[in-house]
Amino acid sequence: MREDCLNEANGMKNVPLFNVEPSLIIPDVMHMGIRIMNRLIDGLLVDTEDHDNRAKVLNPKASSSTLKKIIHEINNCGVKFDVWHDERKRMTFTSLTGGEMKRLLRLLPDKVPGRVPAQTESKTVHLWKLFEEKLDHFEHNVDGLNIQNKASQFFETFLELGKDCKGFGPERVTPYMHILVHHAASKHETFKCLGWFSSQGIEKKNDVLKHLHHSKTNKWNAAQDALKLAKRLEVAEYVRISRAYRKLDAKYRSEGLIQEIRAKRRRCADEDSETEEPFSVENMDGAELRTELRVLGVNTTTKSVVQLREKL
Numbered sequence: 001m002r003e004d005c006l007n008e009a010n011g012m013k014n015v016p017l018f019n020v021e022p023s024l025i026i027p028d029v030m031h032m033g034i035r036i037m038n039r040l041i042d043g044l045l046v047d048t049e050d051h052d053n054r055a056k057v058l059n060p061k062a063s064s065s066t067l068k069k070i071i072h073e074i075n076n077c078g079v080k081f082d083v084w085h086d087e088r089k090r091m092t093f094t095s096l097t098g099g100e101m102k103r104l105l106r107l108l109p110d111k112v113p114g115r116v117p118a119q120t121e122s123k124t125v126h127l128w129k130l131f132e133e134k135l136d137h138f139e140h141n142v143d144g145l146n147i148q149n150k151a152s153q154f155f156e157t158f159l160e161l162g163k164d165c166k167g168f169g170p171e172r173v174t175p176y177m178h179i180l181v182h183h184a185a186s187k188h189e190t191f192k193c194l195g196w197f198s199s200q201g202i203e204k205k206n207d208v209l210k211h212l213h214h215s216k217t218n219k220w221n222a223a224q225d226a227l228k229l230a231k232r233l234e235v236a237e238y239v240r241i242s243r244a245y246r247k248l249d250a251k252y253r254s255e256g257l258i259q260e261i262r263a264k265r266r267r268c269a270d271e272d273s274e275t276e277e278p279f280s281v282e283n284m285d286g287a288e289l290r291t292e293l294r295v296l297g298v299n300t301t302t303k304s305v306v307q308l309r310e311k312l
Contacts, residue, residue: 026187026197027179029138030098033131035176037101040128043167044070044116045083045091047124050166051117066115073111077103097207105132120164123157130154134180138188139195148185155181205230281309 005015048066055066067083074081079100083093096104109128116124131154137147155177162169188194209226217225284292289308293300298311 025183026191027184027194028198029135029184029194030198032176032179032184033135034096034098034101035174036131036180037096037105039172039174039177040131041093041096041104042091043161043165043172044124045093046167047120047165048116049091066117069115070112073115074104074108076111077107079103098204099207102135105135117165120161123161123164127154127157127161130157134184138184138193139198140193141188142193145189147188151181151185205233208233281312284309 045067048070051066071081071083079096081094081096083091086092105128109125109132112125112128113121130150134147134150134154137145158168158173158177159170161167162172184194191197209229212229213219213222213225217229219225281289286303286305286308289305289312290300292312293308296312300308300311302308
């Protein structure tokens with residue numbers, strides 16, 4: 001690694017702070033892909049926002065927003081995505097999971113044409129498709145084929161886009177891009193397949209815990225809730241299974257049950273008839289008498305109980 005710094009090879013210019021040789025490190029494809037994907041989305045958003053700002057300068061009454069169109073297309077891909085500005089006025093967007101990253105790489109390039117500035121449209125689509133091809137190769141190819149040329153092509157396209165828009169270029173390169181271009185291809189050739197060393201299982205568990213934290217917890221103690229939910233997931237297969245209902249008498253529902261319901265109804269009717277008090281005018285007060293007269297269609301204003309009983 002120090003020799004690469006002296007010769008400025010493999011993207012190395014300065015002496016590293018820690019003496020950890022790259023031969024001892026295997027990059028995680030999923031983690032590396034998400035970080036580079038965030039940079040590609042950020043570059044796309046910066047490019048579209050800059051295009052909208054220039055359009056507003058030329059025409060202050062312009063209402064169409066390229067940025068909103070891009071957000072709409074990302075949501076149409078089945079990914080919940082939104083953009084906002086933080087307290088420092090910097091543009092921030094929704095974090096993506098591994099599955100959402102793969103979905104966008106597969107679906108969004110076909111939706112980009114007509115949604116981004118014309119001068120960068122073809123290069124942007126080509127950049128995304130190159131990145132998807134490289135990640136798919138690292139995850140599934142088990143022959144250890146070297147695709148260093150395509151990695152370099154991806155990097156060169158990223159730099160060329162910087163000439164036309166702010167979201168790309170040399171100043172936007174990240175360490176993950178350096179690993180993708182200068183180390184991932186050789187690592188894949190050495191170990192036959194980088195996908196074998198992926199920490200996708202851990203990422204998947206983090207995604208599940210994040211979903212459960214936001215949907216099924218009170219959000220008071222995130223660490224405690226995560227540990228409890230993780231333990232529940234481990235013992236989920238030992239949950240007691242409900243016993244299947246076994247019908248002993250096939251005719252009970254069609255014959256015996258109906259007879260029991262009918263007998264119960266008769267008993268209830270007999271009990272009600274025995275406890276019912278006989279109707280007596282003598283036991284009724286003035287309000288009850290007037291109510292009975294009103295039912296019979298007799299309207300009266302008298303308050304005399306004797307007269308009311310006579311009319312009834």
